[in-house]
Amino acid sequence: MTKFADLGINKNILKGISELGFEKAMPVQEEVIPVVLETNRDIVALAQTGTGKTAAFGLPIVQDIEVSKKYPQALILSPTRELCVQIAKDLTAYSKYVDGLKVLPVYGGANIEAQIRALKMGVHVIVATPGRILDLVKRKKANLSKIKTVVLDESDEMLNMGFRDDLNEILESAPDDRRTLLFSATMPKEVAAIAKNYMFNPEEITIGKKNSGAESVRHLYYQVQARDRYLALKRIADMNPDIYAIIFCRTRMETKQVAEWLIKDGYNADALHGDLSQAQRDHVMNRFRLKNMQMLVATDVAARGLDVNELTHVINYNLPDDIEAYTHRSGRTGRAGRTGVSIAIIHSREKHRIREIERKINKSFEKTEVPKGKEVCKKQLFHMIDKMEHVDIDHEQIDSFLPEIYKKLEWLDKEDLIKRFVSLEFNRFLEYYKNAPDLNIPDDRDSGRRDRNRKKDRDKDYKRFFINLGKTQGLNPQRLMGLINESTRDNNIPIGRIDVMKSFSFFEVNKSFTDKILEKLNEANFEGADVSVEIAKDRTSKGGGGRRSENRRSFDERKDNRYGSRRDGDRNKKKSSRRRSDNRRK
Numbered sequence: 402m403t404k405f406a407d408l409g410i411n412k413n414i415l416k417g418i419s420e421l422g423f424e425k426a427m428p429v430q431e432e433v434i435p436v437v438l439e440t441n442r443d444i445v446a447l448a449q450t451g452t453g454k455t456a457a458f459g460l461p462i463v464q465d466i467e468v469s470k471k472y473p474q475a476l477i478l479s480p481t482r483e484l485c486v487q488i489a490k491d492l493t494a495y496s497k498y499v500d501g502l503k504v505l506p507v508y509g510g511a512n513i514e515a516q517i518r519a520l521k522m523g524v525h526v527i528v529a530t531p532g533r534i535l536d537l538v539k540r541k542k543a544n545l546s547k548i549k550t551v552v553l554d555e556s557d558e559m560l561n562m563g564f565r566d567d568l569n570e571i572l573e574s575a576p577d578d579r580r581t582l583l584f585s586a587t588m589p590k591e592v593a594a595i596a597k598n599y600m601f602n603p604e605e606i607t608i609g610k611k612n613s614g615a616e617s618v619r620h621l622y623y624q625v626q627a628r629d630r631y632l633a634l635k636r637i638a639d640m641n642p643d644i645y646a647i648i649f650c651r652t653r654m655e656t657k658q659v660a661e662w663l664i665k666d667g668y669n670a671d672a673l674h675g676d677l678s679q680a681q682r683d684h685v686m687n688r689f690r691l692k693n694m695q696m697l698v699a700t701d702v703a704a705r706g707l708d709v710n711e712l713t714h715v716i717n718y719n720l721p722d723d724i725e726a727y728t729h730r731s732g733r734t735g736r737a738g739r740t741g742v743s744i745a746i747i748h749s750r751e752k753h754r755i756r757e758i759e760r761k762i763n764k765s766f767e768k769t770e771v772p773k774g775k776e777v778c779k780k781q782l783f784h785m786i787d788k789m790e791h792v793d794i795d796h797e798q799i800d801s802f803l804p805e806i807y808k809k810l811e812w813l814d815k816e817d818l819i820k821r822f823v824s825l826e827f828n829r830f831l832e833y834y835k836n837a838p839d840l841n842i843p844d845d846r847d848s849g850r851r852d853r854n855r856k857k858d859r860d861k862d863y864k865r866f867f868i869n870l871g872k873t874q875g876l877n878p879q880r881l882m883g884l885i886n887e888s889t890r891d892n893n894i895p896i897g898r899i900d901v902m903k904s905f906s907f908f909e910v911n912k913s914f915t916d917k918i919l920e921k922l923n924e925a926n927f928e929g930a931d932v933s934v935e936i937a938k939d940r941t942s943k944g945g946g947g948r949r950s951e952n953r954r955s956f957d958e959r960k961d962n963r964y965g966s967r968r969d970g971d972r973n974k975k976k977s978s979r980r981r982s983d984n985r986r987k
């Protein structure tokens with residue numbers, strides 16, 4: 402690798418970049434820097450994020466600035482606000498020892514007046530999103546007439562984001578004798594068209610190698626119904642018992658909610674979001690760093706200050722709006738010589754976003770099936786058996802008890818012992834996954850048929866009940882769900898279709914809760930009226946009602962508890978104590 406001085410970088414800039422730890426040039430820098438410094442040629446470079454392309458165009462650009470001339474001499478166009486800010490920060494750092502050199506980021510969605518004021522004070526390099534710079538030019542607040550170099554960074558992304566007309570307009574209005582440097586991770590037709598229309602005999606450079614981090618990351622996606630996102634997340638976590646992951650959500654609300662569900666379902670998780678105090682943030686981050694927590698649910702912003710190298714997974718609970726953020730998220734795994742997995746949980750209409758990201762990162766996603774209940778059980782079971790095989794035995798502590806234990810278990814043979822041991826640890830898990838539905842959705846033409854089969858499957862899981870309350874008594878679906886939750890003291894019962902009639906109603910509930918519904922609702926009271934619930938007669942036998950599976954209300958993901966038995970156990974205790982007191986009354 403070449404030294405920067407050998408590429409023609411001057412002393413002041415060398416001083417700046419040596420503080421950043423840049424010693425040798427990266428391949429894209431070796432290729433681009435001499436062309437920019439020594440020739441007037443345009444450049445089309447195929448290079449991705451992480452290859453060092455910012456310094457490849459940034460170093461010769463800052464070196465080329467005539468600081469005494471206080472007007473914009475270079476314009477760098479970039480698709481997002483975050484990138485603009487990052488590039489401006491990088492260029493400012495390169496030129497730390499170049500007196501008076503000013504770099505300004507301008508981007509949409511921020512106060513334009515402040516940007517106008519900053520421009521008035523004189524800047525040499527503008528880093529801009531296309532829409533905003535065009536706006537500033539039209540208001541005559543940004544002067545591009547003396548621009549020597551235009552950089553189109555992440556060109557494919559700018560076009561994906563619909564900036565084509567803006568780019569054309571900017572390139573039309575930039576001086577004819579300027580130089581254009583185009584960078585893109587991919588070369589779709591639209592990017593090639595820009596190169597053809599606005600560049601003259603460009604030098605073509607292809608940088609094949611991505612940074613080593615990105616190479617070691619596998620990208621997977623799981624496609625489920627939007628409402629099944631959380632269930633899919635649980636299965637992923639259950640399939641990976643040693644998971645150490647950041648789960649990225651889009652909003653604070655979502656972050657809080659997902660963490661709450663995970664904690665309630667018995668996972669070792671917590672949330673990191675902007676509503677926490679500094680002390681709370683530090684506490685959560687420390688627990689995670691020390692691996693006292695396996696899953697951290699976070700927003701992009703909140704996770705920024707967290708540097709952990711050993712993540713097994715990065716999970717996109719929801720894909721970020723900005724594709725660049727996906728690269729940052731996934732780059733958090735597969736570091737320091739390890740391999741990592743970046744997972745996106747997407748719903749049926751988000752497939753195009755996967756394709757966009759693939760284009761951007763120049764890597765393919767593997768479509769992955771959400772594991773079925775049985776697979777998860779098998780994985781967990783063998784994980785536990787494996788742990789048993791490798792457990793440390795503290796002879797000092799247990800040896801004295803062993804003779805008595807052997808004696809007590811004498812009547813069991815080896816097979817019996819194993820069966821009992823597995824059941825003891827595992828019954829609740831097996832129970833939870835026993836009727837767990839297939840969460841996968843197809844993305845092909847069969848989807849209609851498979852959807853119907855899925856609905857049929859769900860039909861099999863549900864029991865339909867009659868209740869003696871209807872609109873007249875003030876019942877509506879929300880109040881009925883409230884009644885079910887309150888009277889059973891369980892917010893996790895999967896509720897299906899609800900039909901509220903004038904003076905009675907029907908509702909469906911996962912059939913494993915049949916006894917509980919009958920027992921608890923028949924003890925309940927609604928607005929002073931006694932509640933009476935019974936299993937509904939089969940609609941088809943009465944000849945009415947039509948197809949049962951149509952318009953089924955989905956069951957809510959929250960209603961599916963991981964084990965569903967911890968609190969049931971408590972309730973059973975209550976139930977039996979109530980029975981005991983009933984007996985006493987008798």
Ligand code: AMP
Binds near residue numbers: 430452456
């Ligand atoms: P980029 O592709 O411009 O986003 O750069 C990727 C990362 O590599 C950034 O964190 C840069 O600071 C870093 N970087 C760029 N050039 C060098 C270099 N020559 N030596 C060490 N690190 C570099």
